[in-house]
Amino acid sequence: MSQATQDTAIRTGRVTRALIYVVLILFSLFYLLPLYVMLSNSVKPLEEITGGGMMNLPQVFTLEPWIKAWSSAQIGVEPTGLRPYFWNSIKMVVPAVIVSTILGALNGYVLTKWRFKYDTILFGLMLFACFIPFQIVLIPMARMLGLMGLAGTTWGLALVHVVYGIGFTTLYFRNYYAVFPTELIRAAQIDGAGFFQIFWRILLPSSGPIAVVSIIWQFTNIWNDFLFGASFADANSQPMTVALNNLVQSSTGVKEYNVHFAGAILAAMPTLLVYIVAGRYFVRGLMAGSVKG
Amino acid sequence: MAGSADADFKTRLQNWIPKLVLSPSLAMMMVFVYGFILFSVYLSFTDSRILPSFGWVGWENYDKLWRLSHWETSLINMGIFAGLYIVICTCIGLGLAIFLDQKIRGEGLLRPIYLYPMALSFIVTGTAWKWFLDPGIGLENVMHTWGWTSFEFDWIKNRDYAIYTVVLAAVWQTSGFVMAMFLAGLRGIDNEILRAAQMDGASNWNLYRRIIIPQLRPAFLSAFVILSHLAIKTFDLVIALTGGGPGRATELPATFMYSYTFTRNQMGIGAASATIMLMTIAAIMIPYLYAELREKR
Amino acid sequence: MGFLDIDNATKSYGAVEVLHKVDISVQEGEFLVLVGPSGCGKSTLLNMIAGLEEITSGEIRIKDQVMNGVHPSNRNIAMVFQSYALYPNMTVGQNITFGLEMHGVPKPERDKAMHEVATLLQIEQLLDRKPGQLSGGQRQRVAMGRALVREPDVFLFDEPLSNLDAKLRVDMRTEIKKLHQNLGTTIVYVTHDQIEAMTLSSRIAVMNGGYVQQLGTPQEIYDTPANIFVATFMGSPAMNVMPAKVAMLNGRPHAEVATHDGSMAQLPFSQDNLAAWDGRDILLGIRPETITDMDGADRKSSNIAQMTNRIVVTEPAGSDTFVSMQLGGRDVIARMRSDAEVAAGQDFDFAVNMEKAVAFDPESEMRIVP
Numbered sequence: 001m002s003q004a005t006q007d008t009a010i011r012t013g014r015v016t017r018a019l020i021y022v023v024l025i026l027f028s029l030f031y032l033l034p035l036y037v038m039l040s041n042s043v044k045p046l047e048e049i050t051g052g053g054m055m056n057l058p059q060v061f062t063l064e065p066w067i068k069a070w071s072s073a074q075i076g077v078e079p080t081g082l083r084p085y086f087w088n089s090i091k092m093v094v095p096a097v098i099v100s101t102i103l104g105a106l107n108g109y110v111l112t113k114w115r116f117k118y119d120t121i122l123f124g125l126m127l128f129a130c131f132i133p134f135q136i137v138l139i140p141m142a143r144m145l146g147l148m149g150l151a152g153t154t155w156g157l158a159l160v161h162v163v164y165g166i167g168f169t170t171l172y173f174r175n176y177y178a179v180f181p182t183e184l185i186r187a188a189q190i191d192g193a194g195f196f197q198i199f200w201r202i203l204l205p206s207s208g209p210i211a212v213v214s215i216i217w218q219f220t221n222i223w224n225d226f227l228f229g230a231s232f233a234d235a236n237s238q239p240m241t242v243a244l245n246n247l248v249q250s251s252t253g254v255k256e257y258n259v260h261f262a263g264a265i266l267a268a269m270p271t272l273l274v275y276i277v278a279g280r281y282f283v284r285g286l287m288a289g290s291v292k293g
Numbered sequence: 294m295a296g297s298a299d300a301d302f303k304t305r306l307q308n309w310i311p312k313l314v315l316s317p318s319l320a321m322m323m324v325f326v327y328g329f330i331l332f333s334v335y336l337s338f339t340d341s342r343i344l345p346s347f348g349w350v351g352w353e354n355y356d357k358l359w360r361l362s363h364w365e366t367s368l369i370n371m372g373i374f375a376g377l378y379i380v381i382c383t384c385i386g387l388g389l390a391i392f393l394d395q396k397i398r399g400e401g402l403l404r405p406i407y408l409y410p411m412a413l414s415f416i417v418t419g420t421a422w423k424w425f426l427d428p429g430i431g432l433e434n435v436m437h438t439w440g441w442t443s444f445e446f447d448w449i450k451n452r453d454y455a456i457y458t459v460v461l462a463a464v465w466q467t468s469g470f471v472m473a474m475f476l477a478g479l480r481g482i483d484n485e486i487l488r489a490a491q492m493d494g495a496s497n498w499n500l501y502r503r504i505i506i507p508q509l510r511p512a513f514l515s516a517f518v519i520l521s522h523l524a525i526k527t528f529d530l531v532i533a534l535t536g537g538g539p540g541r542a543t544e545l546p547a548t549f550m551y552s553y554t555f556t557r558n559q560m561g562i563g564a565a566s567a568t569i570m571l572m573t574i575a576a577i578m579i580p581y582l583y584a585e586l587r588e589k590r
Numbered sequence: 591m592g593f594l595d596i597d598n599a600t601k602s603y604g605a606v607e608v609l610h611k612v613d614i615s616v617q618e619g620e621f622l623v624l625v626g627p628s629g630c631g632k633s634t635l636l637n638m639i640a641g642l643e644e645i646t647s648g649e650i651r652i653k654d655q656v657m658n659g660v661h662p663s664n665r666n667i668a669m670v671f672q673s674y675a676l677y678p679n680m681t682v683g684q685n686i687t688f689g690l691e692m693h694g695v696p697k698p699e700r701d702k703a704m705h706e707v708a709t710l711l712q713i714e715q716l717l718d719r720k721p722g723q724l725s726g727g728q729r730q731r732v733a734m735g736r737a738l739v740r741e742p743d744v745f746l747f748d749e750p751l752s753n754l755d756a757k758l759r760v761d762m763r764t765e766i767k768k769l770h771q772n773l774g775t776t777i778v779y780v781t782h783d784q785i786e787a788m789t790l791s792s793r794i795a796v797m798n799g800g801y802v803q804q805l806g807t808p809q810e811i812y813d814t815p816a817n818i819f820v821a822t823f824m825g826s827p828a829m830n831v832m833p834a835k836v837a838m839l840n841g842r843p844h845a846e847v848a849t850h851d852g853s854m855a856q857l858p859f860s861q862d863n864l865a866a867w868d869g870r871d872i873l874l875g876i877r878p879e880t881i882t883d884m885d886g887a888d889r890k891s892s893n894i895a896q897m898t899n900r901i902v903v904t905e906p907a908g909s910d911t912f913v914s915m916q917l918g919g920r921d922v923i924a925r926m927r928s929d930a931e932v933a934a935g936q937d938f939d940f941a942v943n944m945e946k947a948v949a950f951d952p953e954s955e956m957r958i959v960p
Contacts, residue, residue: 010487010497012395020392027389028406031469034421035409041424050430052438106314114311122319124586129326131578133526135550135567139336139345139560140329163325166318186642187675187736192663192692194303195310201688205679224414226529231555241416245533248420257424268417275412279405282412286470287477300659304641307661 042066042262049257065258069266073259074250075243076235082263085243089223089270091154092239096161097218103162104169104214105207109199111170112177113185123174130167137164138231145232152234160232161222168221169214172285176210177203209281216278217285220271240267330571337568341560354565364566366541367549370456374545375524377460378467383516385464386471387509391501393472394479404476407469415466419533422462423449455535455542459527462534467523471516478512479505518581525574546570593618593776594639594744599648601634601800609634609800611648616744616793621770621777625787626797626823632780633748635797639778640746641665652743663692668737669746672753674729676721676736683708683717686736707735726754730762734769747779751786763789784824788812796820813946818873818955821948827878827925831950832918834874836867843867845874845947850900850916857895860945861960872958873950874918880943881924883932887941895942904932913938 012020041049042065044058053059071081111123141160142151150156180203188198229242238246244267248260275282300308337355340348358364389407393400410418425431428447436444448454482505490504528547535543537552546566554563592615601609609631616622624632637643639650641662650657657665668689676685686707687700695703708714711731721729730750737745747766751759767790770777781787787794788808796803796811796819804816815821815829822828834845837856843864845857857874864872880888887894902921905912906928913924913932924940932938949958 010395010500012497017395020395020397024389024392024397024403027385028403031406031410031465034418034425034465037425038421052430052434054425054430054432055435103318107318110311110315116312120586122315124582125327126318126322127582127586128575128578129322131522131574132326132330133547133567133570133574135528135547136333136571137325137329138333138551138567139554139564140332141325143345144325144329163321166321170318181673181675183671183673183675184677186640186662187669187671188677188688189307189642190640190662190667190669191689191736193688195307195314197692202677202679220412224416226414226416226532230532231551241414241529244420245416248423248533249536257430260420260424264417264420268413271412271414272409275405275409279408283408283473286411286473301661301664303661303664304659 038261038265041258042069042265044258046254046256046258065256065262066266068256069247069259069263073247073256073263075246078235082240082243082247082266085238085240086266088154088233088237088243089239089241092157092161093219093222095155096158096165096222097215099158100162100165100169100218101211101214103166104171105173105204105211106199107166107170108173108175108177109203111174112180113182113198113203114195123170126167126170128167129164130171134164134227138227142232151232152237154233154237154239156232157228157237157239160228161218161225164228165218165222169218172210172214172217173207176207180206209284212278212281213285216274216281219274220282223271333564334568334571337561337564339561341564343558343560345560350561354561358562358565358569361562363541363544363549364546367544367546370543371525371545373456374460374463374527375521377457378463378524379517379520381460381464382468382471382520383513385468386516387475387506389468389472390475390479393476404473407472409469410466411470413466415527415529416533418462418466419530422458422465423534426458426461449535450539452539452542455539459531459534459543463524463527463530466530467520471520474512474516475509478509482508514581518577521577522574525570592616593620593653594778595649595651595654596635596639597649597651599635599638599650600646601631601638601643602646607646607800609638612802614795614802614805616776616778618776619774621779621790621792623779623781623787623791623794624797625781625784625794626803627782630797631800632782632797636746636748636778636780639744640667640669663689666740666743667746668740668742668744669748670730670733670737670750672749674721674733674750674753676729676732678721681718681720682713682724682732682735685721685732686717686739689736689740703739704735707739710738711735727758727762730754731765734766738773743776745775745777747777749781751781751783766790784826788824794824796823798823814957815875815948816957818875818950821875821950821957825877827912827923829875829877830881830917830920830922831873831875832920832922833871833952834918835871836864836869836949838865838868845872845944845949847874847918849897850902855895855897855899855917857897857942857944857947858893859947859949860893861949861958863960864949864958867949867958871952873952873955875948875950875957876922876942877946878912878923878925880946881922882926882941882943883930884939884941886927886930888943888945891943891945893944895944897940897942898937899940901932901934901936901938904934915940 037054040058041054043061043063045060045062048059069081070083072079073081075082075085111119145151145156150159184202185198188202193201224241226241226245229239233239233242244263247263336345338349338351340346340350393403397403426449428434428450433444433446449458486504487500490500495503526547527545528551531537531543531545531548537544537548547570550563550566550570553559553566594616596612596614599609599612600607612635624635626632634643638645641657641660645658652665677688680688683704686704690700690703708717711734713728713731713735716724716728716732724732751762754762763786779790791808793805793807794811795805798819804811804820811820811824815824818831822831832847834847837844837846839856843859843862845859846854847857849855899915899917901913901915903914909928911926911928911930911932913926915922915924926932950956951958
């Protein structure tokens with residue numbers, strides 16, 4: 001998918017091609033529309049929106065909604081804006097991504113290069129865990145976090161995301177290491193390298209691409225999560241997605257749509273930036289394990 | 294690696310270390326996934342209300358569940374939503390992929406545009422569409438202001454049509470991903486087969502219908518599995534877009550479970566609904582995973 | 591006791607036995623080649639010697655020490671892999687010394703050993719490059735350097751030439767042979783290419799289906815194959831094997847073989863004990879190069895038989911001309927001199943060197959031993 005154009009044996013006539021371009025452009029407008037709406041309406045004063053100007057470009061340009069969304073908007077009972085919750089998300093995401101990626105790499109290494117009986121079944125169990133509806137673990141997990149003293153903390157959330165992210169990271173690394181030449185491992189064994197030396201000196205240096213994929217995928221998923229945040233965080237530790245939802249759903253007073261849009265973009269910015277910068281790896285992460293061959 | 298009784302120390306150590314390294318993850322799986330699943334399923338057979346309780350009540354929760362109109366509504370909504378979501382995403386995804394596969398200039402620009410919604414949280418998506426579809430300030434209002442005063446688009450506030458707004462937002466988010474899957478599948482098709490078919494006189498239409506699309510069967514399967522599993526898990530989007538409303542018009546099993554467990558203090562029933570969600574996903578995922586893993590060995 | 595003893599080695603995966611009681615004793619300085627088709631067990635045996643695969647029963651001993659269960663890095667062996675297995679993120683120099691590093695050899699000694707080996711293999715100028723920047727032949731030399739620098743007791747080669755193109759393969763083959771001559775190391779070499787087996791080895795173990803079909807010098811394997819499998823596997827083009835009947839003529843056992851029109855050719859055997867097979871069916875084995883024209887026949891042979899047969903196809907190959915004919919109902923190939931006057935459809939007088947002919951029992955497929 002990295003080629004700009006691609007060789008295909010199919011030939012199309014000119015009218016067909018024109019039609020194709022029209023359809024493709026129409027769809028790109030469809031996908032871009034909400035982004036345009038969010039961006040343009042986040043820099044307008046409220047009256048422009050309520051006055052039917054949602055689709056127009058801003059007549060008056062103001063950054064006030066952004067400032068409000070970040071530092072003074074009413075989230076629940078506190079008028080703190082989204083800033084503290086941004087940091088909550090960071091505190092949750094960073095450890096979770098690091099730990100789940102490292103564990104995924106080690107697991108993938110074990111499952112492909114140190115085969116033993118039943119290892120495929122164990123992998124299958126880990127894989128199935130990626131797909132369960134998380135509703136089924138909410139109740140016991142809430143209890144467990146309470147027992148561990150982690151209820152309502154970002155550490156608790158980080159733990160949750162590590163546990164439920166390991167399946168995916170293991171999948172990525174396992175598929176990547178499966179095609180890594182096993183003869184390299186054998187040569188290293190004969191040379192006298194042990195389990196960790198082989199991992200550290202030989203496998204890891206060649207794992208750049210898949211590590212990026214895993215990190216990006218985990219970052220995106222964990223940052224964008226809502227269910228776990230809503231279920232296990234309290235008012236102080238909730239991540240940005242939960243705070244955004246609180247901001248938008250507040251039913252008292254005037255609905256400040258421009259602030260809502262600004263908040264939404266703030267919440268979306270990290271993952272969007274990652275997507276723009278490293279989109280190639282993002283796509284690889286989506287594809288891994290989902291298409292045969 | 295040698296592991297017989299007379300193996301030397303280094304060999305024995307090297308045999309144990311991999312299993313040791315894997316065990317934390319396995320332990321976590323066993324406890325936090327499968328242990329918890331068993332716990333929740335067990336709870337569905339108890340009289341739990343606000344907190345877990347262990348009084349056995351047999352199938353009582355399930356009886357109550359199936360007699361609740363809220364549950365019935367959520368299932369009907371799920372049927373409509375999942376059906377439309379899967380079909381429309383597949384059609385759009387396939388169509389866009391086929392078009393993009395025609396040596397299009399600017400493909401490098403179009404593809405990321407189709408895919409970027411996947412990078413967004415469902416909450417962000419819900420928020421954006423929520424106000425865009427709101428008749429008060431969104432599309433309907435804009436049309437009125439532009440002069441088209443008879444334009445009506447209040448689906449999101451309409452009990453009968455609200456579910457379709459959820460479909461719209463969900464399709465917007467995921468169809469790019471389906472397109473990427475089909476595109477990868479299309480690019481994996483051997484060009485020589487196409488040339489042979491063209492020499493046999495196949496028109497483009499026949500080429501696609503009889504040769505290319507059948508070869509995309511793995512992609513169709515993967516798309517179906519992933520989309521159906523996403524559909525069943527849909528929660529964030531509904532919360533952000535409609536909150537489950539108006540009334541219960543966009544209630545789905547996931548939102549049902551959450552409200553009954555945490556808001557209405559009916560944990561037993563909530564656990565029962567979660568169990569049913571799990572069974573449905575398992576029915577789709579387990580055969581698929583089994584088939585995939587058997588080959589991967 | 592040999593330098594390397596493979597003593598009744600057996601390998602099973604669960605209930606499936608893939609190597610059956612392999613028994614080979616390798617002397618110091620020998621070049622043993624394990625040859626056979628894919629799946630015959632040669633790589634499995636090599637991995638067992640290396641310690642990369644567990645031995646199910648039997649023993650492997652190096653210098654009289656039992657190696658069962660000993661970690662590969664403690665066996666004092668070195669291995670060259672089919673894909674060379676050079677560590678992609680390290681330089682050539684680091685690749686060569688990695689094993690020494692793992693064994694705790696201090697840096698000055700490592701560098702000294704590295705330079706010695708690099709000089710020997712003429713790869714000094716490559717020491718700072720990465721494997722991805724090397725050609726196939728250069729990679730092979732680095733892989734060999736990595737093995738040499740360990741000064742192991744036994745060198746193991748796992749099809750090291752399979753990934754090279756034909757010309758390079760011939761060049762590297764000669765290099766390996768020269769290395770063995772200069773260093774006198776003990777080598778176990780796995781290949782599926784019978785030419786490599788013949789040219790490199792001091793002894794060959796022909797394997798099939800997990801059994802050693804025959805163990806012997808190249809000459810023994812070629813001239814006196816133990817069974818039909820060995821006979822047809824070694825040699826290119828393969829030995830011709832055809833049904834024949836033993837008949838006594840003038841007190842001497844002959845092979846009666848049908849020619850193209852059903853008339854029988856009578857070919858006298860040099861092997862006298864075939865008289866006991868009078869009247870019985872056998873399988874006759876004749877190598878292509880032993881069927882020539884009368885002028886080209888081996889003058890040192892005491893048993894050249896004449897046979898007239900019809901030529902079906904001629905294949906001029908530059909250095910030889912291959913001629914095919916019908917014998918015993920089978921397609922039989924003769925390797926003639928390139929300037930032999932042959933044409934398709936022609937009835938030709940062939941000379942068959944029956945001194946080199948072998949006879950097989952059709953039921954057991956074993957050679958009938960004189």
